[in-house]
Amino acid sequence: xxxxxxxxxxxxxxxxxxxxxxxxxxxxxxxxxxxxxxxxxxxxxxxxxxxxxxxxxxxxxxxxxxxxxxxxxxxxxxxxxxxxxxxxxxxxxxxxxxxxxxxxxxxxxxxxxxxxxxxxxxxxxxxxxxxxxxxxxxxxxxxxxxxxxxxxxxxxxxxxxxxxxxxxxxxxxxxxxxxxxxxxxxxxxxxxxxxxxxxxxxxxxxxxxxxxxxxxxxxxxxxxxxxxxxxxxxxxxxxxxxxxxxxxxxxxxxxxxxxxxxxxxxxxxxxxxxxxxxxxxxxxxxxxxxxxxxxxxxxxxxxxxxxxxxxxxxxxxxxxxxxxxxxxxxxxxxxxxxxxxxxxxxxxxxxxxxxxxxxxxxxxxxxxxxxxxxxxxxxxxxxxxxxxxxxxxxxxxxxx
Ligand SMILES: [Fe+2]
Numbered sequence: 500x501x502x503x504x505x506x507x508x509x510x511x512x513x514x515x516x517x518x519x520x521x522x523x524x525x526x527x528x529x530x531x532x533x534x535x536x537x538x539x540x541x542x543x544x545x546x547x548x549x550x551x552x553x554x555x556x557x558x559x560x561x562x563x564x565x566x567x568x569x570x571x572x573x574x575x576x577x578x579x580x581x582x583x584x585x586x587x588x589x590x591x592x593x594x595x596x597x598x599x600x601x602x603x604x605x606x607x608x609x610x611x612x613x614x615x616x617x618x619x620x621x622x623x624x625x626x627x628x629x630x631x632x633x634x635x636x637x638x639x640x641x642x643x644x645x646x647x648x649x650x651x652x653x654x655x656x657x658x659x660x661x662x663x664x665x666x667x668x669x670x671x672x673x674x675x676x677x678x679x680x681x682x683x684x685x686x687x688x689x690x691x692x693x694x695x696x697x698x699x700x701x702x703x704x705x706x707x708x709x710x711x712x713x714x715x716x717x718x719x720x721x722x723x724x725x726x727x728x729x730x731x732x733x734x735x736x737x738x739x740x741x742x743x744x745x746x747x748x749x750x751x752x753x754x755x756x757x758x759x760x761x762x763x764x765x766x767x768x769x770x771x772x773x774x775x776x777x778x779x780x781x782x783x784x785x786x787x788x789x790x791x792x793x794x795x796x797x798x799x800x801x802x803x804x805x806x807x808x809x810x811x812x813x814x815x816x817x818x819x820x821x822x823x824x825x826x827x828x829x830x831x832x833x834x835x836x837x838x839x840x841x842x843x844x845x846x847x848x849x850x851x852x853x854x855x856x857x858x859x860x861x862x863x864x865x866x867x868x869x870x871x872x873x874x875x876x877x878x879x880x881x882x883x884x885x886x887x888x889x890x891x892x893x894x895x896x897x898x899x
């Protein structure tokens with residue numbers, strides 16, 4: 500598959516290139532000069548304490564569809580794995596079954612979190628050859644995995660913390676996910692009028708890394724994976740009294756894969772990034788942003804399903820400087836205020852975004868929902884407002 504075309508996941512989700520330009524800021528680029536061509540996110544794989552219930556939560560609350568499963572019944576003895584999708588976004592939830600499953604040790608150390616930001620690539624061997632030459636840690640050498648649906652070529656490299664990037668070429672595979680998985684369908688009955696999905700695609704996945712290591716990881720993505728730096732840069736000038744961070748964004752050539760990288764900056768008290776690093780037990784994926792073309796409806800449905808969002812202070816919406824900065828957006832500000840949706844604008848356009856509370860027991864992983872209108876940013880102008888909201892929650896947990 501040539502880059503610039505739709506991925507099979509996008510085709511299946513009936514998305515088109517115009518929609519993807521709007522949704523996730525997809526751009527054309529010349530893959531022939533890329534030493535490590537990446538087509539798209541393949542899946543986000545989570546290690547969780549209870550995959551069976553987690554899979555149910557994402558079906559019930561996030562409106563996702565179950566599509567595949569592997570577990571003891573299918574010959575995977577030590578774990579259960581559930582594969583869910585919404586649009587082109589694919590999540591996999593894994594939990595240990597056998598007491599000696601390495602997943603249980605991982606969960607003990609980190610709690611619920613992302614273990615793998617898997618990437619779809621057209622040439623696994625080319626990527627690994629380049630990554631090795633650049634000094635990357637190869638966790639899994641290129642190998643073929645097959646079943647009656649065909650063959651997947653795969654390999655894996657290490658990134659920050661205990662997170663990995665599995666590289667997958669599934670162009671010769673037609674099964675529901677990977678060899679060993681069987682097709683499953685959602686048993687949830689959706690109410691009449693419920694949209695077929697609440698979000699269409701993964702927009703970006705943010706990594707929190709240790710103090711002083713952000714530039715090393717930016718350089719890792721540049722050197723090893725041929726990722727380019729995106730414009731957004733957040734220095735420690737964006738700080739509240741407590742939370743400060745530095746952030747830079749790297750992306751693959753076509754911008755389907757965007758990885759902002761945060762490190763804590765010195766603040767008066769423990770920053771949100773420090774809190775994450777402490778409770779996750781090191782670097783890891785902080786939040787996943789999901790693209791929607793109707794954030795108002797998405798948020799209304801998620802709230803009705805019990806998903807909790809960070810509160811945005813009313814002062815955010817009446818701030819004359821903010822009103823001036825954001826200008827006209829597609830709905831009255833009051834509609835955004837009622838839902839706590841944030842707005843940011845740059846020279847290319849604007850975006851609407853909202854953040855959930857942490858999704859698990861530990862104050863670590865959370866979600867963002869984002870509706871882009873031309874802007875390719877990440878909500879830099881909202882960091883202060885977001886931080887103040889997060890800090891109110893942090894204070895309630897006694898972690899400030
Ligand atoms: Fe984000």
